[in-house]
Amino acid sequence: MAIVATLDTKAQEADYLCDIIHRSGRETILVDVGTTKTEARPNDMTAGDRVATPAELLQKIAAATRPRIAALHASGVISAVIGVGGGKGSSLFGEVVADLPYGFPKLLISSARPALLAELAAKSDIIIYPTVVDLFGVNGFTGRILENAGQAIAAMHYTPPPVRRSTKIVAITAFGVTTPAASGCVARLSKAGIEAIVFPANGAGGRKMEALVARGEFDAVLDLTTTELADEVVGGTASAGPDRLKAAGSRPVPQLIAPGAVDMVNFGPPSTVPDRFKGRQFYSHTPYTTLMRTTASENQEIGRLTAERLSQAEGPCLVLWPARGVSDYDREGGIFHDPMADAAWLSAVKCELPTKIECRELDCHINDPEFADTAVAWIVSQLQGKPHANAHV
The missing domain is CATH 3.40.50.12020 (Uncharacterised protein family UPF0261, NN domain)
Known part of the structure; x- marks a missing residue:
């Protein structure tokens, strides 16, 4: 060694x-x-x-x-x-x-x-x-x-994974407020004989997922939780940087994109929130994590950025929109429930997305079983008959 x-x-x-x-x-x-x-x-x-x-x-x-x-x-x-x-x-x-x-x-x-x-x-x-x-x-x-x-x-040893795997693998992004959606997708993929690897959408998780997708580790990406783009646009602490949403399209591998948790921007304890956000809507997720609700104008920019990066995708791509909320806090009666602000994301995506990429709307919450059903059905349909990815490790 x-x-x-x-x-x-x-x-x-x-x-x-x-x-x-x-x-x-x-x-x-x-x-x-x-x-x-x-x-x-x-x-x-x-x-x-x-x-x-x-x-x-x-x-x-x-x-x-x-x-x-x-x-x-x-x-x-x-x-x-x-x-x-x-x-x-x-x-x-x-x-x-x-x-x-x-x-x-x-x-x-x-x-x-x-x-x-x-x-x-x-x-x-x-x-x-x-x-x-x-x-x-x-x-x-x-x-x-x-x-x-x-x-x-x-005491540590390394055994390289096989160049060709016997099981297809899908990368999934999750946050605490989209855990039910991620869990539902993992269970449904497992029933289909597909392994799921879940990345926390906390900045570091998104960066690592992009890097591993670029190296050929995954056969598809189920990007449920694109909240890191909110931090990139607004200035939070969980940005994954300018390469987020790029690797899957350049491989290319099938990717499904959803606006999971784009209703929030991440900061540390309340004392760490920049003064320029004074008067905004906040929620103390934990003593160490303060969430700020995104506005309609911010969601519009997040949607525009999402469409801009997806427009470069060379492989199959689907944008899936949950009309009844994008996080556990964004539902009727929830602390971040704001349908008009959410709709700004959808409007920008539909306006900027190229016609080759479908944007499908569902009348459900992102954490409802219907959303996981639809997302996994599309991923499975894309992977049927396709060879396994080569792992460049």
């Missing part, structure tokens, strides 16, 4: 990890991402040429090391990777393991600030082990962390 570390500052910790892993019966290779040359070691890989500024240097190291890590995995040399570092080393670790497949063991021991660790967790399936104390050699505190992490990574 690979040990990624800045050996100019974390050599003691890297050596300690080597010893722990060797005692567990596994072999190691050290990958130096340090910014200063170190004494050569038989199994070390160094970043190569140095450049002038710190920013350029980090970019150079990441660009040189990332393909080397990917090549070690592709050739079967490594079956896991562990990193140890502070802020600089942790940031580099996130970059150099970015091409490794989902499920490949990646463990990071880090003393970096929580915000950086949260950013890494939002982008990858890295297992993060915060040290709390700083990393200045091996002592009574850091030694405990290194011992646990070394034994943990030594």
Whole structure:
């Protein structure tokens, strides 16, 4: 397994990890991402040429090391990777393991600030082990962390999935307020012999789904919950970025799109809501999550953006509209019930969507069984007779 570390500052910790892993019966290779040359070691890989500024240097190291890590995995040399570092080393670790497949063991021991660790967790399936104390050699505190992490990574193994699967797989997006819809779709797909993988529509979930769809992991996408677009448009905390709703159309694989939870924008505790939204309609979903109801003008822009991105789709696509509400809070008597605001989304979609893409309206709530029935029936009809996707992992 690979040990990624800045050996100019974390050599003691890297050596300690080597010893722990060797005692567990596994072999190691050290990958130096340090910014200063170190004494050569038989199994070390160094970043190569140095450049002038710190920013350029980090970019150079990441660009040189990332393909080397990917090549070690592709050739079967490594079956896991562990990193140890502070802020600089942790940031580099996130970059150099970015091409490794989902499920490949990646463990990071880090003393970096929580915000950086949260950013890494939002982008990858890295297992993060915060040290709390700083990393200045091996002592009574850091030694405990290194011992646990070394034994943990030594026990991990990776078995690649088959290139061709025996079961078709559909990606689904869900939020707490669309859970009944997602659960209904998962159950119906299971009865049809199709596996469903559910992603939380919280920003990180949408980004990861798009990345995995682009890599060929899924045969279809049942995008029930496109609330991340609301955060992108309005400025909430759960945006999945500008690539949301693009991967499925470029593969292309069948995709069904619904306006799940576009009635809300996400923020943290009430104190974190920007002042510009003063006077808006809010609901405290949890002590740590404040939801804001979207307006008609915001929904119009969300719908326009949805149609714009779907218009580039090369594969089968269906937009499914639930006329009686788009979330558990958006139903008759609900705190976010606003049919006119919702209708602005539908109007914009119908106006901007190309004629090749159908927009079908249902007289039901998104969480009603009828919606799941219709959505799954369309997905199953699209997958019948089609070969399984190739998993590019």
